[in-house]
Amino acid sequence: MRLWSRGSEGGWPWLAAGSVALSLLALLALLVLLGSRGLVHFWPAPVEVVTLDSGERFAGQRMRQERVAGDPQTDVLYRTGNRDLDGNYWRWVDADVIDTRQRPDNMLVLEREHWGEFLGRLVAIRQSDAATPLPLSGDEAWQVLSARLERVEALRDQHRQLSDEVIEPVARRLVALRSAGKADPAQQAALIERWETAHQRLAELDAALSRDTLILESVEGRRLEQPLAGVLAAWQPNAMTWMDKLFHWARGVGAFLSEGPRAGNLEGGVWPAIFGTVMMVLLMSLIVTPFGVLAAIYLNEVAHQGPLIRLVRIAVRNLAGVPSIVYGVFGLGVFVYGIGGQLDSWFFSDSLPSPTFGTGGLLWASLTLALLTLPVVIVATEEGLARIPVQQREGALALGATRYEMLRRVVLPMAVPAMLTGVILAVARAAGEVAPLMLVGVARLAPQLPLDGEFPFLHLDNKFMHLGYHVYNIGFQGGDVERALPLVYATALLLVVVIVVLNLTAISLRHHLRARHRALDR
Amino acid sequence: MTDFTSEASCFEVEGLSLAYDGKPALRDLTLRIPRQRVTAFIGPSGCGKSTLLRVLNRLHDLNEDVSRQGRVVLAGQDIHAPDVDVAELRRRVGMVFQTPNPFPMSIYDNVAFGVRLQGIKRKRVLDEIVEWSLESAALWDEVKDRLHSSAWTLSGGQQQRLVIARTLAVQPEVLLLDEPASALDPISTLKIEELIRSLKSRLTLVLVTHNMQQAARVSDYTAFLQDGELIEYAATDNLFTNPRLRRTENYITGRMS
Numbered sequence: 001m002r003l004w005s006r007g008s009e010g011g012w013p014w015l016a017a018g019s020v021a022l023s024l025l026a027l028l029a030l031l032v033l034l035g036s037r038g039l040v041h042f043w044p045a046p047v048e049v050v051t052l053d054s055g056e057r058f059a060g061q062r063m064r065q066e067r068v069a070g071d072p073q074t075d076v077l078y079r080t081g082n083r084d085l086d087g088n089y090w091r092w093v094d095a096d097v098i099d100t101r102q103r104p105d106n107m108l109v110l111e112r113e114h115w116g117e118f119l120g121r122l123v124a125i126r127q128s129d130a131a132t133p134l135p136l137s138g139d140e141a142w143q144v145l146s147a148r149l150e151r152v153e154a155l156r157d158q159h160r161q162l163s164d165e166v167i168e169p170v171a172r173r174l175v176a177l178r179s180a181g182k183a184d185p186a187q188q189a190a191l192i193e194r195w196e197t198a199h200q201r202l203a204e205l206d207a208a209l210s211r212d213t214l215i216l217e218s219v220e221g222r223r224l225e226q227p228l229a230g231v232l233a234a235w236q237p238n239a240m241t242w243m244d245k246l247f248h249w250a251r252g253v254g255a256f257l258s259e260g261p262r263a264g265n266l267e268g269g270v271w272p273a274i275f276g277t278v279m280m281v282l283l284m285s286l287i288v289t290p291f292g293v294l295a296a297i298y299l300n301e302v303a304h305q306g307p308l309i310r311l312v313r314i315a316v317r318n319l320a321g322v323p324s325i326v327y328g329v330f331g332l333g334v335f336v337y338g339i340g341g342q343l344d345s346w347f348f349s350d351s352l353p354s355p356t357f358g359t360g361g362l363l364w365a366s367l368t369l370a371l372l373t374l375p376v377v378i379v380a381t382e383e384g385l386a387r388i389p390v391q392q393r394e395g396a397l398a399l400g401a402t403r404y405e406m407l408r409r410v411v412l413p414m415a416v417p418a419m420l421t422g423v424i425l426a427v428a429r430a431a432g433e434v435a436p437l438m439l440v441g442v443a444r445l446a447p448q449l450p451l452d453g454e455f456p457f458l459h460l461d462n463k464f465m466h467l468g469y470h471v472y473n474i475g476f477q478g479g480d481v482e483r484a485l486p487l488v489y490a491t492a493l494l495l496v497v498v499i500v501v502l503n504l505t506a507i508s509l510r511h512h513l514r515a516r517h518r519a520l521d522r
Numbered sequence: 523m524t525d526f527t528s529e530a531s532c533f534e535v536e537g538l539s540l541a542y543d544g545k546p547a548l549r550d551l552t553l554r555i556p557r558q559r560v561t562a563f564i565g566p567s568g569c570g571k572s573t574l575l576r577v578l579n580r581l582h583d584l585n586e587d588v589s590r591q592g593r594v595v596l597a598g599q600d601i602h603a604p605d606v607d608v609a610e611l612r613r614r615v616g617m618v619f620q621t622p623n624p625f626p627m628s629i630y631d632n633v634a635f636g637v638r639l640q641g642i643k644r645k646r647v648l649d650e651i652v653e654w655s656l657e658s659a660a661l662w663d664e665v666k667d668r669l670h671s672s673a674w675t676l677s678g679g680q681q682q683r684l685v686i687a688r689t690l691a692v693q694p695e696v697l698l699l700d701e702p703a704s705a706l707d708p709i710s711t712l713k714i715e716e717l718i719r720s721l722k723s724r725l726t727l728v729l730v731t732h733n734m735q736q737a738a739r740v741s742d743y744t745a746f747l748q749d750g751e752l753i754e755y756a757a758t759d760n761l762f763t764n765p766r767l768r769r770t771e772n773y774i775t776g777r778m779s
């Protein structure tokens with residue numbers, strides 16, 4: 001009590017606590033913003049049929065309304081889809097001219113491979129083997145569509161399976177056989193036959209896939225023919241229950257996480273970007289850890305602690321302050337053009353002038369970021385080494401350990417948590433860097449993952465996608481900002497989540513190691 | 523210093539001087555440390571006892587600011603000769619420090635640490651050495667059921683005995699103890715003293731201590747140092763009951779009372 005009543009205490013503890021609260025609040029606001037804007041995007045919004053005072057009708061998902069300052073008029077933004085019908089995806093209308101708004105149950109939304117979403121009704125299905133289209137309406141239309149869509153999905157799965165598990169491996173083995181020059185004719189013939197049967201089956205699947213064509217009608221009454229094979233998903237948001245919507249939402253999020261991007265990155269998912277980010281950070285950690293640790297050992301344990309070493313230490317600490325784009329430029333000049341160009345002229349001269357390593361890629365990006373985060377690892381490791389009591393070191397020496405043995409068996413194991421702290425800081429920094437990557441290998445679109453089943457499995461020369469760059473890219477490519485924004489939020493949220501997960505992994509590793517130090521019997 | 527001419531010598535220190543960064547810490551010391559006896563170094567804080575002890579197993583090699591003159595001979599060989607293997611010297615001359623410094627490993631691994639450095643890997647042999655060392659350090663009964671728990675879970679006194687066991691495991695000829703009990707409670711101190719007496723039959727012990735009673739209780743010979751100089755060196759009984767010099771007497775009576 002006395003403490004609080006003393007005048008000198010003042011309000012500073014409150015000030016300090018307040019600033020902590022403020023920081024936490026800002027962080028929370030960030031997550032809430034990203035979460036709400038990004039995740040709502042996957043929620044199936046109801047489709048309204050809007051009738052204007054003029055009698056014009058259109059269908060759309062109401063997004064938001066806006067008032068222009070000083071203008072009494074309120075504008076409402078509708079997401080109307082049907083770009084192939086009228087060239088627009090969005091429509092602003094003056095709220096005052098809206099006469100009625102309805103939500104008929106049978107309003108259909110189709111997610112399509114091209115042209116984005118369709119909003120309207122299904123009026124008929126035409127089958128290529130039938131003379132006349134089968135007219136549909138009401139509930140029946142929805143049931144038939146669901147059944148046909150299921151069939152198409154099954155066919156698509158078969159198609160994918162066949163090309164992944166038969167066609168590609170066989171083709172790869174054929175190429176390998178031919179380039180090895182020891183083609184066994186019988187084997188080759190067998191392979192070719194397998195390939196041909198598979199191809200035939202593939203053609204059949206293609207034909208089956210393109211059997212159905214939907215005849216669609218928008219609320220304005222315009223008709224449209226849509227091959228069913230180009231429909232990715234269909235739903236009737238106005239007829240959905242909460243559970244249905246939740247399920248739809250979860251599927252949407254799942255697809256966002258697991259699929260590759262489509263339609264200029266504005267549709268589909270970001271899986272290659274997640275994978276690229278994680279892969280690059282892991283590679284970076286693998287590169288920076290040994291170098292950083294060795295450098296720290298040299299600085300702290302080996303070198304004579306003179307003015308020169310002090311200078312080096314200051315230089316290393318200041319390297320951490322160099323803007324990241326400078327590292328990007330260095331990586332481009334030294335790794336990509338310098339080392340990469342040399343590698344190409346030595347080992348990949350057959351494919352020149354198209355570069356293999358002489359252009360940005362996963363390896364160069366990881367190396368550049370490793371360089372960028374090197375000071376962090378060095379400083380953290382050095383601090384860890386310096387904290388190890390001299391008694392521990394002398395204890396080892398007094399038992400007849402050489403200096404190397406002392407380092408190896410006593411000092412380094414005790415410094416491992418500090419090294420991991422360095423790696424954690426490095427990961428946190430590297431995962432968020434975008435600028436240098438643009439110079440050394442990130443790509444707008446690289447659906448091929450840098451890790452696959454094909455020798456040498458990890459393709460260090462491949463370009464890769466990155467969540468941070470993806471945000472930049474969809475946010476700034478111009479074009480359809482309204483469509484890009486939710487994706488920007490969702491991708492940014494995902495980037496935060498990925499960084500947090502990477503960090504937690506490293507932190508739990510450190511915790512695990514520390515616990516092992518403390519009590520070995522647990 | 524004629525009363526132990528009959529003893530075989532372990533260390534012979536001749537004209538040893540040492541300075542830290544030009545500041546002298548040992549001045550022209552000459553003394554003989556007899557084999558299989560306990561020799562105590564006493565003297566006021568900062569008089570150079572630890573420094574002298576650390577010269578004996580060349581721990582000062584690490585410190586670049588140290589300059590040294592004079593010779594230290596162990597069993598007929600100059601320990602600073604260029605062909606001496608320092609690691610091997612330190613194995614032969616073990617050292618226990620003021621604060622217990624077990625490594626962050628299990629009790630077993632601590633004791634086996636030095637042995638493994640010698641290249642001994644066979645589990646049977648290691649088990650035997652670990653048990654023998656812990657027995658020698660009077661710790662076996664207390665830890666035999668938890669050999670694989672962390673050494674840092676032991677009490678301070680147990681840790682210090684573990685450190686002694688760890689040193690004994692590599693079969694040293696000499697054990698240097700730098701105020702080994704100053705951080706311990708009275709009972710742990712007594713145990714350490716008992717241990718020192720029991721080890722005398724096997725190896726040479728050199729003990730630095732602040733505690734006059736302790737020096738009187740466990741040591742055979744005592745050297746009194748002041749300001750880096752050797753003031754008086756005699757059989758412990760003689761030195762404590764009948765010091766030759768006034769300075770020694772003042773120090774002893776000052777500390778005893």
Ligand SMILES: Nc1ncnc2c1ncn2[C@@H]1O[C@H](COP(=O)(O)OP(=O)(O)O)[C@@H](O)[C@H]1O
Pocket residue numbers: 542547565566567568569570571572573574585
């Ligand atoms: N590493 C060192 N660097 C510089 N001076 C030291 C160092 N170690 C000890 N000294 C100095 O040397 C003198 C003797 O120290 P020390 O041998 O530790 O004394 P004691 O163990 O008898 O208390 C003291 O004056 C001390 O300040």
Ligand SMILES: [Mg+2]
Pocket residue numbers: 571572573
């Ligand atoms: Mg001392």
